[in-house]
Amino acid sequence: MAAPGKCILVTGPPGIGKTTLIIRVLESLRASNPNLKVQGFYTREIRQGADRVGFEVVTIGGGRRGLLSSINHRSPESLRWPTVGRYRVDVSSFESIALPELQIREDTDLFVVDEVGKMELYSSAFLPAVLRILDSNVPILASVPIPKQGRDVPGVARVKNHPGAVIYALNANNRDAYGERIYSQIAHLLEKK
Numbered sequence: 001m002a003a004p005g006k007c008i009l010v011t012g013p014p015g016i017g018k019t020t021l022i023i024r025v026l027e028s029l030r031a032s033n034p035n036l037k038v039q040g041f042y043t044r045e046i047r048q049g050a051d052r053v054g055f056e057v058v059t060i061g062g063g064r065r066g067l068l069s070s071i072n073h074r075s076p077e078s079l080r081w082p083t084v085g086r087y088r089v090d091v092s093s094f095e096s097i098a099l100p101e102l103q104i105r106e107d108t109d110l111f112v113v114d115e116v117g118k119m120e121l122y123s124s125a126f127l128p129a130v131l132r133i134l135d136s137n138v139p140i141l142a143s144v145p146i147p148k149q150g151r152d153v154p155g156v157a158r159v160k161n162h163p164g165a166v167i168y169a170l171n172a173n174n175r176d177a178y179g180e181r182i183y184s185q186i187a188h189l190l191e192k193k
Contacts (some may be wrong), residue, residue, distance in 0.1 A: 006189060007134055007162055008182055010143045011144050013111035018143040019043065021170065021179045022114050025141065026060070029110070033190065037084050039105070040096045041043070045066055054087060055119070057097045060112050064092075066097040069119050081169045089119045102129040104136050109190055113142040123154040139189045141182065158188035 019042050030036050037148045038060050054070035069087035070078075080086040098120070102111070112132050120126050133140050134163040144156050146169075152160060160167060166185075168178045 002109065006137065006139045007159075007164040007166065008139070008141045008185060009160060010141070010170060010178075011146055011167060011169045012175075013146055016170045016172070017115050017175050018119045018170060021175055021182070022141060024110060024142060024179055025183045025186065027165070028096060028111060028189070029186060032187065033109075034163060036111045036190070037105075037107050038112060039101050039103075039108050039110075041101050041115075042112065043113035046070065057094055059097060059101050061101070064097055068094050081113040084119050084122075087119070089122050089170055091122050094120065095123050099123070099125055099129060102126075102133060104132060104138065108138050110186065111138055111140040111142075113140060115143040116156055116159050117143075117145045118153050118156075127158070134159070134164060139186060141186060 010021060012018055022042060026038065030038075041057050041061045042060065042123060043055045043057055045052050046056055053072055055068040057067050057068045058065045067090045069084065070088045071086050072089070073081070073088055073090070078088050078090070081090055083089065102113070113133075116130060130142075142159070144160060144167075145153075159165065168182060170178060
């Protein structure tokens with residue numbers, strides 16, 4: 001089981017800067033430790049002009065990317081995809097990019113998972129992979145959505161309630177300070193390895 005503080009979770013409302021914070025922390029960690037071995041992924045908005053039309057998943061290490069969800073796919077296959085709001089979730093594409101990044105390797109220093117959310121949890125293999133990381137004792141920096149109507153999605157609740165989890169709830173006033181605090185916390189964990 002992960003030691004306390006080895007599971008660092010960032011939460012907050014959509015658009016508050018969870019992904020931006022995670023990327024900045026990762027850039028700072030890499031600047032201070034060029035040999036840092038990081039695995040994982042982040043999600044990025046797909047935009048057409050000013051409109052958000054979907055999300056893509058991007059690997060941390062190699063920059064591989066694939067579709068996570070879209071409002072534009074209208075193929076017969078995509079009509080069978082699960083939906084979150086107006087987005088159709090391409091589980092197969094997500095799994096082909098994200099799941100290989102969540103395999104535990106001996107030389108991995110840090111996992112980044114942005115995000116553990118409803119779209120990603122449509123993959124039946126995703127939550128077990130995240131739970132294996134939590135039990136591996138390798139530090140993990142992840143984002144989770146804020147609860148809808150006061151209740152978490154069950155998979156999100158399992159991650160948030162993990163004994164090693166520390167949760168940072170972002171808002172416009174604290175996100176810079178939290179970024180520095182998270183960087184320091186992870187840097188300290190990496191020194192102990």
